[in-house]
Amino acid sequence: MRIWAIANQKGGVGKTTTALCLARCLADLDHRVLLVDLDPHGSLSRAFGIPAEPPPKGTYDLFDGGKIADLARATPHPAIRLLAAQAGMATLERRSATQPGLGLSLHRALQEARADYDYALLDCPPTLSLLLVNALAACDRLIVPTQTDPLAVHGLEGMLRTAAMVERSRKRPLQRQILPTLYDRRTRSSHDTLERLQQLPDALVCPWPIPVDTRLRDAATLASHPRHLGGRGINAYRDALQWLLETQQPDAQEAAA
Numbered sequence: 586m587r588i589w590a591i592a593n594q595k596g597g598v599g600k601t602t603t604a605l606c607l608a609r610c611l612a613d614l615d616h617r618v619l620l621v622d623l624d625p626h627g628s629l630s631r632a633f634g635i636p637a638e639p640p641p642k643g644t645y646d647l648f649d650g651g652k653i654a655d656l657a658r659a660t661p662h663p664a665i666r667l668l669a670a671q672a673g674m675a676t677l678e679r680r681s682a683t684q685p686g687l688g689l690s691l692h693r694a695l696q697e698a699r700a701d702y703d704y705a706l707l708d709c710p711p712t713l714s715l716l717l718v719n720a721l722a723a724c725d726r727l728i729v730p731t732q733t734d735p736l737a738v739h740g741l742e743g744m745l746r747t748a749a750m751v752e753r754s755r756k757r758p759l760q761r762q763i764l765p766t767l768y769d770r771r772t773r774s775s776h777d778t779l780e781r782l783q784q785l786p787d788a789l790v791c792p793w794p795i796p797v798d799t800r801l802r803d804a805a806t807l808a809s810h811p812r813h814l815g816g817r818g819i820n821a822y823r824d825a826l827q828w829l830l831e832t833q834q835p836d837a838q839e840a841a842a
């Protein structure tokens with residue numbers, strides 16, 4: 586199983602949309618996908634129609650020894666399963682003060698589920714929190730959706746610094762890549778920011794920016810519509826996925842086997 590964290594310490598940059606669209610595109614290629622909602626706000630879970638109340642079973646239960654096999658739920662797409670967000674996730678920070686080892690709960694749970702999925706996509710919260718640290722400790726690749734807006738580039742720098750810090754402590758390489766999002770080719774600032782991002786090394790920045798597309802605005806439709814989706818936005822995600830698959834580093838565990 587490959588584990589991709591979709592993270593940026595800035596909100597509203599397209600993390601949840603990216604997780605959802607990449608999951609759909611991977612499922613279209615017949616991969617088995619686990620979507621993990623790590624954001625206490627639960628936008629991904631809401632997109633799948635899972636209400637916050639009564640609390641669903643899901644991601645928080647992993648921190649009490651729960652197993653993905655018991656907690657993941659079916660979605661309208663046969664190849665996609667979901668671990669839903671739970672309000673209790675917001676209390677983890679407090680628990681971590683008295684309970685060491687919580688930083689690796691997600692890693693442990695995903696390792697147990699390795700054989701059940703081809704990909705796990707982690708939709709991260711926009712804050713530097715225990716949940717984000719769990720995602721960065723567990724993943725083999727970090728995808729940073731970055732809005733093509735001059736201010737958003739600051740969020741990117743913070744995210745890359747956090748990734749470097751976690752990489753040092755986990756002693757395992759963490760491939761990181763940037764996916765330009767919300768690209769509006771009619772605006773100068775979008776164009777200039779994309780150019781600035783594209784000056785970073787090749788393998789780091791996806792050459793296919795995700796355009797602004799109103800069809801991507803409705804996460805509930807993306808989540809529930811079972812048939813093949815079309816449109817500029819989803820097609821850009823298909824191209825981005827192709828690039829992600831082409832630039833994927835060998836799986837350390839598969840290589841060792």
Ligand SMILES: Nc1ncnc2c1ncn2[C@@H]1O[C@H](COP(=O)(O)OP(=O)(O)O)[C@@H](O)[C@H]1O
Binds near residue numbers: 595601602766797
């Ligand atoms: N490419 C896009 N085109 C149009 N709207 C988008 C696009 N990507 C995201 N959005 C919208 O922008 C808002 C923020 O996106 P979201 O994926 O929830 O970001 P995050 O998870 O980083 O907070 C949402 O309303 C979403 O529907």
Ligand SMILES: [Mg+2]
Binds near residue numbers: 601708709
């Ligand atoms: Mg989100």
